[in-house]
Amino acid sequence: xxxxxVQLGALITAALLMVIGTIxxxxxxxxxxxxxxAAFIGDGVNLLLVALGYKAGGISYIFLQNMEVNSFLGQxxxxxxxxxxxxxxxxxxxxxxxxxxxxxxxxKRHGTLSxxxxxxxxxxxxxxxx
Amino acid sequence: MDGTIFLPLMVVIxxxxxxxxxxxxxxxxxTKIIAVIGAICLPVVPLVATYGNSFFGGYAPLIExxxxxxxxxxxxxxxxxxxxxxxxxxxxxxxxPGQQVILFVLGLVAMCAIxxxxxxxxxxxxxxxxxxxxxxxxxxxxxxxxxxxxxxxxFEIAALVQVGLILVSRVKGNxxxxxxxxxxxxxxxxxxxxxxxxxxxxxxxxxxxxIVMVIHSGAIDPYNPVxxxxxxxxxxxxxxxxxxxxxxxxxxxxYSKGLPSGSILLQSFSVIACITIGLIxxxxxxxxxxxxxVVLAVSxxxxxxxxxxxxxxxxxxxxxxYLAVGELGYIGVGLGLGSAYSITAGLFQAVNELMVxxxxxxxxxxxxxxxxxxxxxxxxxxxxxxxxxxxLTVLAGFAMAGVPPFNVFQSKYMLVQAAMVAGIPELAxxxxxxxxxxxxxxxxxxxxxxxxxxxxxxxxSKSSVPRTSIAIMVILIIVCLxxxxxxxxxxxxxxxxxxxxxxx
Numbered sequence: 001x002x003x004x005x006v007q008l009g010a011l012i013t014a015a016l017l018m019v020i021g022t023i024x025x026x027x028x029x030x031x032x033x034x035x036x037x038a039a040f041i042g043d044g045v046n047l048l049l050v051a052l053g054y055k056a057g058g059i060s061y062i063f064l065q066n067m068e069v070n071s072f073l074g075q076x077x078x079x080x081x082x083x084x085x086x087x088x089x090x091x092x093x094x095x096x097x098x099x100x101x102x103x104x105x106x107x108k109r110h111g112t113l114s115x116x117x118x119x120x121x122x123x124x125x126x127x128x129x130x
Numbered sequence: 131m132d133g134t135i136f137l138p139l140m141v142v143i144x145x146x147x148x149x150x151x152x153x154x155x156x157x158x159x160x161t162k163i164i165a166v167i168g169a170i171c172l173p174v175v176p177l178v179a180t181y182g183n184s185f186f187g188g189y190a191p192l193i194e195x196x197x198x199x200x201x202x203x204x205x206x207x208x209x210x211x212x213x214x215x216x217x218x219x220x221x222x223x224x225x226x227p228g229q230q231v232i233l234f235v236l237g238l239v240a241m242c243a244i245x246x247x248x249x250x251x252x253x254x255x256x257x258x259x260x261x262x263x264x265x266x267x268x269x270x271x272x273x274x275x276x277x278x279x280x281x282x283x284x285f286e287i288a289a290l291v292q293v294g295l296i297l298v299s300r301v302k303g304n305x306x307x308x309x310x311x312x313x314x315x316x317x318x319x320x321x322x323x324x325x326x327x328x329x330x331x332x333x334x335x336x337x338x339x340x341i342v343m344v345i346h347s348g349a350i351d352p353y354n355p356v357x358x359x360x361x362x363x364x365x366x367x368x369x370x371x372x373x374x375x376x377x378x379x380x381x382x383x384x385y386s387k388g389l390p391s392g393s394i395l396l397q398s399f400s401v402i403a404c405i406t407i408g409l410i411x412x413x414x415x416x417x418x419x420x421x422x423x424v425v426l427a428v429s430x431x432x433x434x435x436x437x438x439x440x441x442x443x444x445x446x447x448x449x450x451x452y453l454a455v456g457e458l459g460y461i462g463v464g465l466g467l468g469s470a471y472s473i474t475a476g477l478f479q480a481v482n483e484l485m486v487x488x489x490x491x492x493x494x495x496x497x498x499x500x501x502x503x504x505x506x507x508x509x510x511x512x513x514x515x516x517x518x519x520x521x522l523t524v525l526a527g528f529a530m531a532g533v534p535p536f537n538v539f540q541s542k543y544m545l546v547q548a549a550m551v552a553g554i555p556e557l558a559x560x561x562x563x564x565x566x567x568x569x570x571x572x573x574x575x576x577x578x579x580x581x582x583x584x585x586x587x588x589x590x591s592k593s594s595v596p597r598t599s600i601a602i603m604v605i606l607i608i609v610c611l612x613x614x615x616x617x618x619x620x621x622x623x624x625x626x627x628x629x630x631x632x633x634x
Contacts, residue, residue, distance in 0.1 A: 025317065038316035070204060098290060098293065102312070118306055119313075
């Protein structure tokens with residue numbers, strides 16, 4: 001029987017999030033759905049980073065006076081990936097906010113959320129400084 | 131005084147200026163003074179800084195006596211004599227001769243962009259200046275950092291700032307372009323973070339020097355599929371950041387939507403990202419000929435696509451944008467060939483392109499100022515209205531095409547030599563032909579904008595050309611000429627960076 005550990009489960013979920021996000025980004029025409037897809041990709045990567053640092057039965061990386069060094073080194077989870085995820089979440093939230101704000105402005109201007117209408121090559125070609 | 135104190139200042143000063151100009155947005159005079167002082171600091175600080183490393187949020191490597199507190203004996207016995215003594219447990223900024231040249235030129239270009247923005251707007255926008263300073267800070271950090279996650283953070287900051295620069299330009303279609311760029315950026319940034327995460331998982335490090343040490347120590351198999359997948363992710367992020375194919379179209383779109391001062395820094399981001407991320411990929415995966423081949427192939431494609439697409443455009447901003455992307459291909463070729471000489475040539479090309487493309491954006495900003503249109507078919511006869519500006523713009527175009535005695539001639543000549551030495555004469559021929567095509571593209575623009583009779587419906591502004599733009603162009607042309615006539619003043623320093631890149 002295949003045993004799915006917490007770490008493996010998290011890695012599979014992360015991969016699924018990235019795949020679903022990529023599909024949504026590529027195939028959906030609705031800009032909001034595309035943005036959700038993009039957020040899924042970012043979340044998948046964050047989950048992967050958390051899973052990398054996960055240690056079953058691990059302890060936090062704080063060395064206390066009464067701890068024995070070898071046992072601490074054996075049990076402590078590696079903290080760097082968690083630190084990266086915290087930063088990544090902040091960056092992701094900022095990017096998401098700007099993308100949604102742009103979508104609101106574009107919806108008010110054009111009255112549609114269709115990516116092929118808003119971001120299509122025809123409209124993108126309207127390069128005009130006059 | 132220890133000159134390495136200036137290393138963090140190269141990033142801190144523009145960030146401080148950004149915050150101040152944004153806070154003091156309402157007070158025009160103070161905002162302008164802060165902006166000008168901050169702008170002047172950008173090229174000056176790299177000149178006064180001392181070569182060395184700076185460590186944040188941690189310590190220097192143990193072998194350098196970085197951690198002064200006593201470690202428990204058990205830890206000492208575990209660490210002593212192992213690779214752990216060499217690791218960098220901190221965000222590390224490295225500054226050497228190569229970085230000095232790049233940062234000086236970058237600072238010069240950023241200074242020109244900021245002063246241009248201050249001088250040529252009736253009401254200085256603190257928000258716009260904030261964006262210019264923040265992008266300058268991100269680019270400085272890009273060049274200095276030896277920490278791949280720190281690079282990612284500034285990569286994302288730069289991506290947001292770039293969108294900001296497009297949004298404030300008020301060019302038609304800027305919001306649409308901004309959203310499209312952000313959606314693509316979300317994939318590019320996430321994939322890059324995935325690559326970084328996989329490298330962290332395999333090597334336990336985000337410091338690039340440490341990652342290289344772990345891989346070359348034999349602790350992990352260099353051809354581990356996960357490691358090669360990480361290489362693929364980093365290359366994807368590199369393509370997105372630089373605007374190499376398949377992102378060449380959106381990147382040229384971005385350039386054409388910016389104001390001239392903004393476009394200068396937008397293209398600087400592409401150039402700096404091209405060399406910094408490119409060098410990281412080379413350092414980590416120098417053993418893999420496949421990775422070098424991919425870098426080389428994409429770069430050749432970028433050169434051909436960029437220059438061919440430039441030839442069929444009717445908008446000169448787009449022509450410059452596509453040419454700028456094409457020129458990035460030359461830098462990539464230098465990096466992809468993988469020898470110390472070719473990498474030096476690639477870095478030299480990058481430094482030159484920073485200046486030459488900026489010159490073109492300023493020059494065609496003048497055309498836009500006089501004629502209020504960027505469509506070549508609607509332009510003509512502007513030589514009569516802006517003779518000095520026209521002359522400087524044409525000289526800038528010739529510089530980009532690699533006409534001697536300008537600096538780009540020297541770097542392209544080195545790249546051709548590098549291709550010949552690498553045993554790929556076909557590549558040398560392609561580069562020469564594409565330089566000729568670039569030259570022809572500029573002749574076409576020069577004729578259409580300056581020489582052909584003025585269309586009757588074209589209304590030319592009667593106000594004189596801004597003197598600040600002319601002064602900036604003259605300064606940059608002089609620097610281009612000096613480097614073109616005495617290339618050794620930068621090549622020897624860039625060569626040291628290339629050797630460091632290849633050192634294991």
